[in-house]
Amino acid sequence: MIINGVTIDATFAEAFSMKATRAIITAQNEKWAMIAAGAMTGFATSVIACGCEAGIERTLTPEETPDGRPGVAVMIFAMGGKGLAKQLETRAGQCVLTSPTSALFAGIDSDTKIPLGKNLRYFGDGFQIAKVIAGKRYWRVPVMDGEFLTEATTGQVSAVGGGNFLVLAESQPQALAACEAAIEEMRKIPNVIMPFPGGVVRSGSKVGSKYKTLNASTNDAFCPTLKGATKTDLSPEIESVMEIVIDGLTKEDIDKAMRVGIQAVCDLGAANGIKRISAGNYGGKLGPFHFHLQEIMA
Amino acid sequence: MSALTFTLKTRPAQRVDMSPLVCQHLQGMEPAEIAAIGLQSGKCKLRVDELFNISGFDTQTIVIKNSFEKLDFIGKELDGGSIMVEGDAGAYLAMGMKSGEIKISGNAGLYAGCEMKKGYLEVSGNVGDFLGGALPGNKMGMKGGLILVKGNAGERVGDHLRRGTILIEGNAGDYCGSRMTAGTIAVMGQTGRYLGYAMRRGTLLLWNAPILSASFNDCGTHTLAFLPMLFKAFASLNSKFADSAAAFNRVQRYAGDMAEMGRGEILVKK
Numbered sequence: 001m002i003i004n005g006v007t008i009d010a011t012f013a014e015a016f017s018m019k020a021t022r023a024i025i026t027a028q029n030e031k032w033a034m035i036a037a038g039a040m041t042g043f044a045t046s047v048i049a050c051g052c053e054a055g056i057e058r059t060l061t062p063e064e065t066p067d068g069r070p071g072v073a074v075m076i077f078a079m080g081g082k083g084l085a086k087q088l089e090t091r092a093g094q095c096v097l098t099s100p101t102s103a104l105f106a107g108i109d110s111d112t113k114i115p116l117g118k119n120l121r122y123f124g125d126g127f128q129i130a131k132v133i134a135g136k137r138y139w140r141v142p143v144m145d146g147e148f149l150t151e152a153t154t155g156q157v158s159a160v161g162g163g164n165f166l167v168l169a170e171s172q173p174q175a176l177a178a179c180e181a182a183i184e185e186m187r188k189i190p191n192v193i194m195p196f197p198g199g200v201v202r203s204g205s206k207v208g209s210k211y212k213t214l215n216a217s218t219n220d221a222f223c224p225t226l227k228g229a230t231k232t233d234l235s236p237e238i239e240s241v242m243e244i245v246i247d248g249l250t251k252e253d254i255d256k257a258m259r260v261g262i263q264a265v266c267d268l269g270a271a272n273g274i275k276r277i278s279a280g281n282y283g284g285k286l287g288p289f290h291f292h293l294q295e296i297m298a
Numbered sequence: 299m300s301a302l303t304f305t306l307k308t309r310p311a312q313r314v315d316m317s318p319l320v321c322q323h324l325q326g327m328e329p330a331e332i333a334a335i336g337l338q339s340g341k342c343k344l345r346v347d348e349l350f351n352i353s354g355f356d357t358q359t360i361v362i363k364n365s366f367e368k369l370d371f372i373g374k375e376l377d378g379g380s381i382m383v384e385g386d387a388g389a390y391l392a393m394g395m396k397s398g399e400i401k402i403s404g405n406a407g408l409y410a411g412c413e414m415k416k417g418y419l420e421v422s423g424n425v426g427d428f429l430g431g432a433l434p435g436n437k438m439g440m441k442g443g444l445i446l447v448k449g450n451a452g453e454r455v456g457d458h459l460r461r462g463t464i465l466i467e468g469n470a471g472d473y474c475g476s477r478m479t480a481g482t483i484a485v486m487g488q489t490g491r492y493l494g495y496a497m498r499r500g501t502l503l504l505w506n507a508p509i510l511s512a513s514f515n516d517c518g519t520h521t522l523a524f525l526p527m528l529f530k531a532f533a534s535l536n537s538k539f540a541d542s543a544a545a546f547n548r549v550q551r552y553a554g555d556m557a558e559m560g561r562g563e564i565l566v567k568k
Contacts, residue, residue, distance in 0.1 A: 068526050103523050127561065129499070130480065131524055132442075132461060134531040140524055149523040 001294045005270025006277060008262070008293050013164045014281035015289035018047075018077045019084045020159035020249060021114060022057065022107030025096055026071035030059060036099035037072035040091045044076070045196045046245075048205070048216055052078040052087040053161060053247050055193030066105045067149065073107050075193045077161045077247040084156060085114040092150070093120050097141070103149040106136075110155030117141070117150025160289050163246035163254035166204065166222060166278040167265055172240040174273030176200070179242045181268060182261035192248040192257040204243040207282055219280070238275060251289050259296050266297075301382070302332070302357050304350035306364035312340030313388060314349065316362075317371040321379025321398065324357040332357075367407055373400040376417065389426070392419045393433075395443065408452075411445045413438065414462065420536075424449035427471065430464045430483075431457035440464070440481065446537050453490065456483045459500060467538050475502045478562060482528070486538060497555050497562035503528075504566045505544075514554035519568055521548050 001008040025040065027033035037056050044054035057073040065071035076091070078084035096104045097120055106116060121128040121139040129140040130152075137152040167182070169175035183199035186192065194200075209217035220226050221233040222241045234241070244261055248254040268274050279293055304319065315338040324332055333352055336343035346352065354361070358379035362372065365385035372388070373381045377396040386404035395414045405423035411430045429451045430440035439458035446465045453471035456464050459481040466483070472490035475483050478500035489508045529545035538544055549565040 066527055067523055068530075069523075129501070129561075129563070131482065131501070131528070133524070133527050138524060138527070140522075146520060147522060147524070149527075 001297060003263075003266040003269075003297065006266045006274050008266075008297055009276060009278040010294055011279050012281055012284070012293065013162070013258070013279035013291040014284060014287040015160050015162035015164075015251075015254065015291065016079075016287045017289075018053075018079060018159045018161035018247065019081045019156055020075060020077045020108075020161075020247070021084060021088055021154050021156050022073055022075045023088070023092070023096075023116060023154055024060065024065060024071050024073055024105040024107040025099075026060075026065045026067050026069040026103045026105070027099070028069065028101035030070040030072075032099065032101055033070050033072045034059070036096045036102045037074050039095035039099060041074050041076075041195075042095070044087075044091075045201070047077075047079055047161070051083060052076050053193070053195035053245075054087075054091070055195045055199075055247075057190070057193055058187065066151075067103055069103070075107075075191075075247070077159055077193070077195070081112070081114070081156055088154070089115055089119060092116060093123070097123065097143070097148055097150075100145050105151045106154035108155040108157060110157045112156040113153040114156045116152060116154045117148075118152040120148075120150060121152075123148075157249060159247065159249050160251050160254055161247040162287060163248065163258060163289070163291050164204075164243055164280050165258055165262055165293065166241055166243050166276075166280065167274065168222075168234065168238045168241050168276040168278060170237055170239055170273035170275060174268075175240040175242045178265045178268050178272070178274050179244060181264040182244055185260040185264040186244070186246070186257045189253065189257045189260060191250065191253040192246050194244055194246055194257075196243075196245055199244060201243045201245055204241070204280060207286075222278075233278070235275070243280065251291075254289075254291060255296055258291055258293075262293070262297055299356040300354040301359040301361045302352070302354045303361040303363060304346070304352060306350055306362070306366070306369075306385075308349070309366055310339050310344070310349065310368065312342070313368045313370050314339045314344070315371050316369050316388075317374035319346070319360065319362075320373055320376045321358050321360060321381070322377045324360070327357065329355070365402075365404070367405070370407070372402075373398075373419075376400060386423070391421075392417070392445075395419065405449070409433070411440055411443075411464075414440045414443050414445070416441075416443045418443060419445045421445075421447045421449070424468070425451045427452035427454050428457055429455045429466075430459055430462065431455075438479070446535060446539070448537065450487065451485075455485075456481065456500075459483065465532070465535075465537065465539050475500065475562075478502075484539065486544070494555055494562055494564055496558045498559035499561040501562070502564045503549075504564065507566055508564065510552060510564070511555065513557040514552040514564060515556060517551040517553050517563075519548065519550050522551075522565070523547070525549070525565075 041054035060071035333347035370388035383402035432439035450468035469487035
């Protein structure tokens with residue numbers, strides 16, 4: 001398959017089951033909501049070493065937030081419910097509770113609840129106040145700038161993590177420009193995050209390493225500087241490869257995000273140095289979700 | 299299906315225990331069976347059809363017409379469905395209500411909504427003492443749900459209130475919020491003496507400056523984020539509380555009762 005001179009490989013991205021949640025952070029203005037959200041979703045690019053994958057889903061208007069202030073929706077993905085709950089709580093406690101004027105609310109409903117502010121309330125040292133409003137339990141925790149308002153719990157849902165595609169370009173600036181265009185479009189799709197810095201990862205990994213202590217290492221088949229030194233997947237004109245990783249609530253959400261992302265890349269086309277779109281997988285043996293690029297773009 | 303309607307024929311001299319006439323008890327019963335239910339009135343048990351004309355079939359929607367102040371225990375432990383009372387109600391209206399909705403067009407007596415667990419009680423007139431309170435000797439009053447009073451409330455509103463919300467458009471008597479352990483009481487009108495007497499936790503939300511006991515300490519003026527959410531939750535009510543003009547988020551906060559646990563608060567509109 002070729003779109004605008006860009007070859008779409010007959011391959012697929014392989015993704016895994018994860019647990020996910022969404023939280024809504026509000027603040028006095030969007031700037032401070034974004035600061036809190038940035039802190040909460042920081043150091044959360046990959047479960048390999050961060051414990052979770054997190055990102056900002058979108059900004060919310062005051063009409064969309066529970067307390068009528070500007071807000072940001074963040075999503076956190078982890079391999080299991082326990083890990084997710086731990087990550088959510090520590091990040092909420094260290095990054096949102098501490099952020100000026102912030103408030104924190106559940107962003108997703110589910111039968112499975114995980115603590116949001118339920119345990120953060122103890123920071124109030126006995127001065128915290130519970131309020132049940134419209135059937136939902138909130139905690140008012142006295143802090144130095146006033147009160148930290150937080151919902152007690154949020155929902156936990158099953159999700160999909162690890163959807164991806166690779167952008168193969170003739171130069172590094174062209175690969176980055178294509179990825180930026182893709183991310184801009186993908187951020188318009190609800191229920192997905194692209195957890196890597198700016199949504200783009202330049203150090204895609206393969207499973208395993210020559211070093212026994214490492215369970216992931218550089219994806220040498222897609223490293224342009226190793227074209228002559230390893231079993232490469234790159235043709236001579238490829239000088240840079242970048243990857244976009246997508247976590248989403250459902251396979252369909254990731255499908256949509258991949259479609260608009262790849263389309264944005266293809267719109268730049270061969271004229272802008274984009275040669276191929278590929279994807280990372282493990283032979284289909286590890287992840288139950290397969291995203292076939294050509295099917296997505298059909 | 300039309301609402302099951304009980305129209306009072308005559309006003310008995312003695313008080314009447316209306317507790318058998320709740321939706322969950324009447325569900326599936328034939329009209330003849332409902333007519334034969336005995337209601338305690340003084341020493342006697344009166345058949346329902348001796349007191350009321352009965353019409354309609356929908357046992358989940360009950361209407362009591364010509365009601366007066368001696369009909370006690372209306373909607374006791376109601377668990378789903380709705381009861382509309384046209385007229386006044388006696389004591390213990392909606393006592394221990396578990397879910398559902400009770401609306402009354404007139405006044406209610408003592409202990410309305412006492413020990414209520416969930417659901418919605420709306421009183422268009424006034425209510426007596428111990429609204430949403432605990433029965434004598436009990437330690438926990440209302441534990442959940444919402445009570446709206448459009449008129450005035452008597453003394454001891456929310457005595458031992460454990461959880462839930464009481465909204466009073468008019469005035470509240472003395473000892474409002476006494477011995478509260480949590481929950482919210484909002485009073486648009488005036489409050490009496492000994493406000494929040496021995497309250498441990500919970501919130502008293504006031505539109506007018508109260509007479510405060512010495513055991514409440516001023517914590518200053520604050521803008522509280524939860525208040526807009528609280529008012530938003532009232533937006534669907536048929537009440538002054540639903541009016542956005544009545545909402546505020548800037549309050550003077552008083553902590554107390556310092557003679558007790560001191561974790562309660564009185565918030566007064568600024």
